[in-house]
Amino acid sequence: GLGVGRDWERAFRHHTPRESYDVVIVGGGVHGLATAHYLAVNHGITNVAVLEKSYIGSGGSGRNTAILRSNYLTPEGVRFYDRSVKLYEHLAADLNFNVMFSQRGHMTLAHNDSSLRTMHWRAEVNKLQGVDSSVIDPPEIKKLVPYLDVSPSTRYPILGALYHPPGGIIRHDAVVWGYARSADAHGVHIHQKTEVVGIDVVANRVTGVRTADGRRISAPVVVNCTAGWSTLISDMAGVAMPVQTFPLQAAVTEPVRPFLDTVVVSGTLHTYVSQTDRGELVFGASVDPFASYSTRGSLDFVEGLAGHVLELMPALSKMRLLRQWAGLCDMTPDYSPIMGLTPVEGFYVDVGWGTYGFKAGPVSGEAMAACIANGKPPEIIAAFGLDRFDEGRLVGEKGAAAVGH
Ligand code: PYC
Secondary structure, eight states: OOOTTTTOSSSSSSOOOOOOSSSSOOOOOOOHHHHHHHHHHHOOOOEEEOOOOTTTTTTTHHHHEEEOOOSSSSHHHHHHHHHHHHHHHTTTHHHOOOOOOOOOOOOOOOESSHHHHHHHHHHHHHHHHOOEEEEEEEHHHHHHHTOOOOOSSSSSOOOEEEEETTEEEEEHHHHEEEEHHHHHHHOOEESSSOEEEEEEEEEEEEEEEEETTEEEEESSSSEHHHHHHHHHHHHHHTTOOOOOOEEEEEEEEEOOOOOOSSSEEETTTTTTEEEEETOEEEEEEEESSSSOOOOOHHHHHHHHHHHHHHHHOGGGGGGEEEEEEEEEEEOOOSSOOOOEEOBBBBBEEOOOTTOTTTHHHHHHHHHHHHHHHHSOOOOGGGGTTHHHHHTTOOOOOOGGSOOOO
16 A cells, blocks of 8 residues: 555656746745746746745645635725636636635634624625625524534623635645646746845846755846745835735644535634534634744644634533644735835745735635736735835725634
8 A cells, every 4th residue: 555656657757957947936825836827827837846945835835824815895806706716616627736615614703893894895896896695693503513612601692603605725835736737737836945146136137046055046037925024025126015924723623524505703712613524623723823934833822712612612521632833924014915026127026925825825826827927916916015114005804704803
């Protein structure tokens, strides 16, 4: 049995880096790989390198809780994430790779009048953008998630929920591998263990990058698709980003019989939970309360998480946690991303994802590829430019966060 798979073809090839590429993408997560895929497939731009300092998907793409949704608060955000859900819906067919998207529904609980008001607000904005969301009451919630304690005697009684049927979960690693395989098949070079340590800029124009192994790779276009390190990479090009980096922790239990068909989120109790196809419960919370680059788990996090989860679903008290981990979230002042051109010609950014990055992978790749090919941001990301911070055009998306930050 151990020999099975030994002769499988590699999903993507190893190449010696060229001396120059038309486009260098920094960061081999879902954003970088999707950008490479859509550059090749939608625009015929294939002389592209993706440089990843570790292994592909080793950052936020492999550390998130795999939740997809488009039930945001601003019209710009709803349109953007809806396009991502639509791309995810046919991604398995587009990539010929099973990404296991399960549109099982997404429910955000309201435990007080002000969050119920926000749920109504989001539902109305969603409907106006053609996205399926509505506010449901405790008996409907109980029908969808029988294990939830909806009684009025809890510390934070459940008053209602924003219910979003198109939301769900996906196999996040498969999304990374599928985009990598497709980009590679179209001629893109993926270089793992290739850390960018410098970006060359001459007369306000990008000319290439330098790597930790001493190479200089020239390119007229460099795209920052990193998370966690986005400020450090942008600083190399002399572009300051209004971003602060915080760890976000998550944990997974032992597998049990399927009983939870819906993604459940509680902002008040700072937690979200879903059940994977293998039967494990995946939990997350809000970002850690201090800026840091640590990706270690903490006891403080699991203690708080366990207490909050048991307030929602007391029947889980005997379940054992198997693993915990953390990823890095680049928070912007308005909780919307920073995408598109920068003051340095040829230097593009796709950063500032906070806790929303994984679900935006496909639409970001599609939009960044169009931005690079046409030299200007497509309409769907026009609101997310870096210049909005100078011009006071913020896109406040904090109200759509799964949990408080
Ligand atoms: O925004 O859905 C979300 C989310 C889940 C985990 C982190 N963010």
